[in-house]
Amino acid sequence: MIEKSATEMAAALQSGELSSVDLTNAHLARIDEVDEKVKAFLHIDRDGALKQAEAVDARRKAGEKLSPLAGVPLALKDVMVQKGIPTTCGSKMLEGWRPPYDSTVVARLKAAGVIILGKTNMDEFAMGSSTENSAYFPTHNPWDLTRIPGGSGGGSSAALAAFEAPLAIGTDTGGSIRQPAAVTGTVGVKPTYGGVSRYGLVAFSSSLDQAGPCARTVLDAAYLHEVIGGYDPLDSTSINAPLPQLVTAAKNASVKGMKIGVIKELQGDGYQAGVLKLFNESLEELAKLGADIVEVSCPHFEYALAAYYLIAPSECSSNLARFDAMRYGIRTGEGSAEEVMNATRELGFGKEVKRRIILGTYALSSGYYDAYYGSAQKVRTLISRDFEQAFEKADVLVSPTAPTTAFKIGEKANDPIAMYLNDIATIPTNLAGVCGISIPSGLAQEDGLPAGFQIMAGAMKDDRLYQVGAALEAALLSKWGAPILSKAPKLGAK
Amino acid sequence: MSLTYEKLIDKYEPVLGLEVHVELGTKSKMFCGCSTVFGAEPNTQTCPVCLGLPGALPVVNAKAIEYTIAIGLALNCSIAPFSRFARKNYFYPDMPKNFQTSQYDEPICFGGYLDVKVDTEEGVKEFRIEIERVHMEEDTGKSLHMGGATGRIHGADYSLLDYNRAGIPLVEIVTKPVTGTGKYAPEVARAYVSELRDILRSLGVSDVKMEQGSLRCDANVSLRLIGAAKLGTRSETKNVNSLRSVERAVRSEMLRHAALLEKGERVVQQTRHFHEDTGDTTPGRSKEQAEDYRYFPEPDLVPVAPAKDWIEEIRATLPEKPSARRARLQEQWQVPDKEMAAMINADVLDQVEATVKLGADPTRARSWWLGEIARIANEKELPAPSLPITAKDVAEIVALISKGELTDKLARQVVEGIINGEGRPVEIIEKRGIKVVSDDSALMVAIEKAIAAQPDVAEKVRGGHIPAAGALIGAVMKETKGQADAAKVRELLLRHLGQA
Numbered sequence: 001m002i003e004k005s006a007t008e009m010a011a012a013l014q015s016g017e018l019s020s021v022d023l024t025n026a027h028l029a030r031i032d033e034v035d036e037k038v039k040a041f042l043h044i045d046r047d048g049a050l051k052q053a054e055a056v057d058a059r060r061k062a063g064e065k066l067s068p069l070a071g072v073p074l075a076l077k078d079v080m081v082q083k084g085i086p087t088t089c090g091s092k093m094l095e096g097w098r099p100p101y102d103s104t105v106v107a108r109l110k111a112a113g114v115i116i117l118g119k120t121n122m123d124e125f126a127m128g129s130s131t132e133n134s135a136y137f138p139t140h141n142p143w144d145l146t147r148i149p150g151g152s153g154g155g156s157s158a159a160l161a162a163f164e165a166p167l168a169i170g171t172d173t174g175g176s177i178r179q180p181a182a183v184t185g186t187v188g189v190k191p192t193y194g195g196v197s198r199y200g201l202v203a204f205s206s207s208l209d210q211a212g213p214c215a216r217t218v219l220d221a222a223y224l225h226e227v228i229g230g231y232d233p234l235d236s237t238s239i240n241a242p243l244p245q246l247v248t249a250a251k252n253a254s255v256k257g258m259k260i261g262v263i264k265e266l267q268g269d270g271y272q273a274g275v276l277k278l279f280n281e282s283l284e285e286l287a288k289l290g291a292d293i294v295e296v297s298c299p300h301f302e303y304a305l306a307a308y309y310l311i312a313p314s315e316c317s318s319n320l321a322r323f324d325a326m327r328y329g330i331r332t333g334e335g336s337a338e339e340v341m342n343a344t345r346e347l348g349f350g351k352e353v354k355r356r357i358i359l360g361t362y363a364l365s366s367g368y369y370d371a372y373y374g375s376a377q378k379v380r381t382l383i384s385r386d387f388e389q390a391f392e393k394a395d396v397l398v399s400p401t402a403p404t405t406a407f408k409i410g411e412k413a414n415d416p417i418a419m420y421l422n423d424i425a426t427i428p429t430n431l432a433g434v435c436g437i438s439i440p441s442g443l444a445q446e447d448g449l450p451a452g453f454q455i456m457a458g459a460m461k462d463d464r465l466y467q468v469g470a471a472l473e474a475a476l477l478s479k480w481g482a483p484i485l486s487k488a489p490k491l492g493a494k
Numbered sequence: 495m496s497l498t499y500e501k502l503i504d505k506y507e508p509v510l511g512l513e514v515h516v517e518l519g520t521k522s523k524m525f526c527g528c529s530t531v532f533g534a535e536p537n538t539q540t541c542p543v544c545l546g547l548p549g550a551l552p553v554v555n556a557k558a559i560e561y562t563i564a565i566g567l568a569l570n571c572s573i574a575p576f577s578r579f580a581r582k583n584y585f586y587p588d589m590p591k592n593f594q595t596s597q598y599d600e601p602i603c604f605g606g607y608l609d610v611k612v613d614t615e616e617g618v619k620e621f622r623i624e625i626e627r628v629h630m631e632e633d634t635g636k637s638l639h640m641g642g643a644t645g646r647i648h649g650a651d652y653s654l655l656d657y658n659r660a661g662i663p664l665v666e667i668v669t670k671p672v673t674g675t676g677k678y679a680p681e682v683a684r685a686y687v688s689e690l691r692d693i694l695r696s697l698g699v700s701d702v703k704m705e706q707g708s709l710r711c712d713a714n715v716s717l718r719l720i721g722a723a724k725l726g727t728r729s730e731t732k733n734v735n736s737l738r739s740v741e742r743a744v745r746s747e748m749l750r751h752a753a754l755l756e757k758g759e760r761v762v763q764q765t766r767h768f769h770e771d772t773g774d775t776t777p778g779r780s781k782e783q784a785e786d787y788r789y790f791p792e793p794d795l796v797p798v799a800p801a802k803d804w805i806e807e808i809r810a811t812l813p814e815k816p817s818a819r820r821a822r823l824q825e826q827w828q829v830p831d832k833e834m835a836a837m838i839n840a841d842v843l844d845q846v847e848a849t850v851k852l853g854a855d856p857t858r859a860r861s862w863w864l865g866e867i868a869r870i871a872n873e874k875e876l877p878a879p880s881l882p883i884t885a886k887d888v889a890e891i892v893a894l895i896s897k898g899e900l901t902d903k904l905a906r907q908v909v910e911g912i913i914n915g916e917g918r919p920v921e922i923i924e925k926r927g928i929k930v931v932s933d934d935s936a937l938m939v940a941i942e943k944a945i946a947a948q949p950d951v952a953e954k955v956r957g958g959h960i961p962a963a964g965a966l967i968g969a970v971m972k973e974t975k976g977q978a979d980a981a982k983v984r985e986l987l988l989r990h991l992g993q994a
Contacts, residue, residue: 080549081547081548081549087548089548094548097548099542099547099548099549100542100547101542101547101550103549198551199549199550199551200549200550201549202548202549203548203549203794205793206793206794207793233553234551234553235551235553236551236552236553236554236794236795236796237793237794237795237796314790315790315793317583317788318581318583318593318788318790321583321585321591321592321593322546322548322590322591322592323548324585324587324592326587326655327545327546327547327590328547328548337587337653338585341585341587361788364583364788364789364790365786365788366786366788369788369790373790
């Protein structure tokens, strides 16, 4: 049962052939079985999950009308605040902190009866592409335990790929949902900026952060997206408009007559040959389904990475200022408040976080602001314009999600630039506030590891991601004969 | 060698810059729903947002925007169709996020003015104070430094933090450099803050209590040689908690600057603290090395873009300007400038207006509020409006006097009783047994008694020496315990002695 999709699990729960308690127990057992190898979870809320499951079973028994995903378990990225449950953001800084409130995403999950199994590992404060920057331990890719599961949301994607949970929540600032999805053979969606509330998402870069659904199928992601998405008065940047019909779009998986734009700048140098081959094969599938494949150019994407590494650190330098040992989290040092703050921040933050705080502090300094932060904002506008022009020529845009398959743990740990290049194809969507999905495109010929196919659509056109994604997913499934994850190593055999 | 104030003015021109912070009287905070009520138990009016907990996000209080627009319109400002919040980044324990959400280069209101009147040797003169900007920001929490002798952070054993104030909406009103006030700079500064306070009160946007800190003024002062184009180095005086202090602080800084300049020393650009007791300022932190606040647009908030219709709606409901109201009342009541100024100074204009509205004659209403009531207020060192006597009480007293049921002297007893909390006028009259003796026969008995006691005096009066009657009238008043109408007594007495 744990290898089924969330939609299938939900159907079994609705028909009464399965209880949520049994389903939750099965997943907890799987976690016990494999998580010492995968290390996807930072915290497992066994009692809380079972209590939630009992409540959902009772409500179902009482004949209550429940939400479609009621009773299905989920793994929550540890950057998302959940009342009373440790929330560390993968940082020593917040060790032991139990938030006194629920994020809007958690509140909506609870209201929908989704069972929260626990908190998943991540790069510290979502800064990284490999989950190696977690202050606790790295997470391992279920496809090859010596490799990274992507990042920053490597814990959530690894949990899906290892069948520890059928659904997960991630957050994506520059690719932290989509890149882990690509390298673990799972599905991840970065919704339109403002489409899912950020209230209770511990901020890395406020103007780029976006929470989204992670799953093993496109339809599962659509169901989860509908649970967590939509206007939230607690988030001023939340869009006050109804969410597009995502589940309907995923079920209506047709691309006939659609224009699909291939972004010229997101391929070629730096992309692994096998990843590009899978990308082109996927394009052929879409063409066979009746889509019109066109090439588009986004000339300013070249500057996206540079702009991102000014804007995100600038915002993070300010967002992370609040971790000062005064109100929550760890505290160390003696003497004045300033000395305590300094000692705590020295101890509590890891190397990559410090690197970005320093970078951002510098970029915002008087005398440098215009050259750095100011220029980066201009690039951001140009990238948005590139998207607008491209969307005039195509209904959706596509690219490989990440330039390579999963690399070895430790391989790029001392080369930040090489690490940053992982997000070259995912960052533009964050800068422009548009939406993107990554779905598995197959296993690369060189290493047999999964690669991702990215589909991007304009703001509030998230339904197109699901429509095109589900069409490609179905075509590839019939080509492969079985879901991609069936080819992953069986971790359970002890 | 220090200069006298007169000599200083001959040589230097003072330039002022006034920054007034106003705590808005909204029910909830700037970016969350927490209460803003003053004086609650520490940290009981907080939530994830105003505590800056990880993940929490701000949402702008629409009422605060409405109030700020009203302030801007009342100060003749333009309202920006599009303005933004920014983050002012610096570390301080009482600031939960270690940045303050404030408007920076895009304020909501800009380019206004306020005219203020000052009493000068050449009569009442009007000064125009140009307003640079009016912008919104959030207040910080409060640090309480414990264990030290001074309550300052220096020497304290530990500090306690109270975040109740964190996130209370503040409006900052900043003037352009104010020049051309010459020797009246201190009075102009005071008149500006006073006028501003009246406007804010009339708008109902703040309780404008300087002593509680809901209205705070920072006074920037610099001196330049008369005729010089370049501004001198300024100091910024904080902790100016009353109108009187504004005036004193400006004067004190002018004298201090002049003394330094005369000695050939330079003025250090710094923050200074004003001390109410000594009237002096002492240095705070130096601003020589400008702090870098790394301002950038607040990404958690969308721009403020008030609809034109909304702005016009607010404009249409603005109350009468205090200056216009004063002119109107002065005209209606036919009051001389000096009396008008006295009412404004004693802060009893509202009370007098209300008393007149209840039917009292303006002159009488004014003389009660400025006379007996102001006297008691002075004695108690309290502002007159805070005494427990209302316009209704005064109107009633005035009515009783004109009906002849009270004399002025008796009425003063009633006023005293009201302020002592003995009840309303009629109750006090009853309880204290206050009664005007108007019965002629009863008065005649007292008059006969007085004449019998002082026959020689009576003889003088009979002989045409009228002023001698005073002693007899006094005796009658004493006999009747002041309850007689003195004019009536005089009339009866003189008639009885054949002099009327």
